[in-house]
Amino acid sequence: MNTGNCYHCGQHVPADVDLSVNIGDRPRAMCCAGCQAVAQAIADNGLADYYRNRDALPDQPREALPAVLDGLKLYDHADFQKSFVRDLGENEREASLILEGITCAACIWLNEQHLSRLPGVIGADLNYATRRARVRWDERRIKLSDILAAIAAIGYRAYPYDAAKSEELARKERRGALWRVFVAGFGMMQVMMYAIPVYLAGEGDMAPDVEQLMRWASLALTLPVVFYSAAPFFRGAWRDLKLRRAGMDTPVALGVGAAFAASVWATVTASGEVYFDSVTMFVFFLLGGRFLEMTARQHAVGVTEALAKLMPAFADRVSAYPLDRFCERVIAADLRPGDVVVVKPGATIPADGRVLEGVSCANEALLTGESAPVSKRPGSAVTGGAVNIESPLYIRVEQVGEATRLSAIVRLMERAAMEKPRIVELADRIAGHFILALLVIAVAVAVAWWFIDPSKALWITVSVLVVTCPCALSLATPVALTVAGGAMARAGLLVTRSHAIETLARATHFVFDKTGTLTSGRMKLLDAMPLGALDRERCLSLAAALEQASEHPIGAALRLAAGAEIWALDALASDPGCGVSALLSGKRVRLGQLRYVGSLHGQPLPETGAAFCGSGDTAIALGDETGWLALFRIGDEVRPEAAGMVASLRAEGRHVVLLTGDSAAVAQKVARILGVDEVVAGVSPQGKHDYVTRLQAGGAVVAMVGDGVNDAPVLAQAQVSVAMGGGSQLARTQADLILLSENLRHLQKGVAVARRSLGVIRQNLVWSFAYNFVALPLAMFGFITPWMAGIGMSGSSLLVVVNSLRLQKNEQKNGQKNGQEYPRNTEQQSGER
């Protein structure tokens, strides 16, 4: 017992208490059993360092335990970090955090600045709408706990991001905000009751001491409004002050503070004017506006969160699959590649994999934006997060956890959300200057009115401070971009870079790669022409029989197109590079290149046949010893929705260019079908790159659409790139946008959303500038009272948010309209399969 104070909480140890805990090899005095238990737990967990490292005592003994278990040092443990920290390089780490206490766009700036100044922090990006932070740091130079402590030092709290926590935080934030609004509203009504009689009473109607009593009553009711409801404004302003900068809360806090202080002074000295009614009213309107804005914001960011929640928590694993169908329920995170799971109808597929058994269809709408179910049969790939619809599927798991397609999608969406596009940065900078200017103007107004009419000087200054706060300005762009990104993701076009929406809307040239982009990338039988005794169907089935063992895409195309007729073939042999041959009831038949087949019988190709082959597609022939039997034209099939998309892009006045490495004949044919007039064919990857560079040199904003794998250099060169996202390369793609559904109609829709969102941003900016420039002179000349200012400011921010939400609404409406087109589209697709 070396001191009279509790070692844990620092409070005085009562004389009749004798409790202690061994910490650092010495018994330490404790003031109560609660502290003793906590301290014991800390010591037992090997966290006694807490006492060496702490520089402040815990607030309340009761909260000390969770605070330690939540304790910052714990975040440095590798096991604990596993769930939310990713290794980027040897020593580079990246963590996904969620921040509590973000109230305005300025908080984002503050945190970013503060964090990026820490030695060892490589980058910090925050998102206002989701309140999520992505921090990268060098592990040798700084620890995660130091970063979290730095965030705490400026008055925020950071937690590792997980969806449940995020939801809980949102709920807590909403509840706190609602209470503040309620207190302000209640206070406002009561204060008004005391203010009205004073307004209505004529000269001498009211005894001075009654009026004075009313003032004191108003003061009592305004106290909770100012100190509880308006506390966030003051906290924000204080934070800004400490960092010697002006934020969104500074003018508001100044206004509320000044009006309240003046009123208190007037009440105490029984002189002058009181403004309690104005103060309460405008705190109420500001908070009300902020609450509505918050609700709208939380509503708007649901997409990523919804995706993250898609993966089911449990899976039914069939351990001894082919032998025994007994399934056990395991946690989905425990699945390993190679496991076999059974997915019942209506259940969600727990991981990426391949169907082993069962025929069903899966709804992948949330993953690809494609609303029609996709059929699944043995051998089909399935995506975790999709919902199995018809009948049970046995699936062999191929990818789990972070490696799944869904995780890749979520990560890409987060990447987009974390980046701050240039236009947003610009708006933030302007808003910062604007506030400084505003403070200067407010001082000038105060001085001017002091000389004109001292009794009005205060409330006019307060109005100026409040009405012109540029909140709407700094919200205008980010909210619109967030909503647009969500709307596009629902349409199957994933935004992975923050600038993508803006650039897509501005693109003047849409450059398409051909294979896998405008065409499906799969070989398909386009046409067949019988030349001999056999009819079309029999020729086809004979050709398919000849190709039965072939792995070549042409063989697959023929098999797909052929009927089920069975041919008895002997001595099936393939001549690599030429074709295949076999004996059909003793006679030799050949399938393959024209020359190869022609050399079998030595007859020239008929004229109709020559025309048939001249179209640029791959032509192959079927023949026997007596002559030609048939010709087949096989090619890459143009996507059915491509023509409509090209037409709509051209109708918007954008140039559509087909840029391909294929031969000119093939490219021209595809261009003709689609109505593309600019074709650049036969170019190497370097040539494609040069072509795009040339376009850009001429002032074009190029949107490049490619399959994402083979044309990475040209995708990187274009201002905005769109990659087809069907493949497994999703995680590695660097494109700005990913067309998950591979449905070009969704790209068309995405371009429309991007264009509309640019319009909405423009409206928002015009509105917020116009509002500020109209409101400022009005307030300066005394036409706006503080409560009007409160309505004006929250109204302007709210309008910006609601206007941005329209992007979502429009998209839904369009979705319904397009919904009628879906069935047709689906038929085409299922026909393909």
Added chain:
Amino acid sequence: MEILYLLIPVSVVLVFLIGAVFWWSVRSGQFDDMEGPGYRILMDDDKAKPD
């Protein structure tokens, strides 16, 4: 009009009282479930088990 000297302070006290009661009732979860208690009163839970 002397009654005002009593009524005004009383009204202030009442406001705080009402605010506090409302805060307490929300905190104690009385608004969490607006439907359940209405049904609960209709359920018979004092019947003996059928033998």
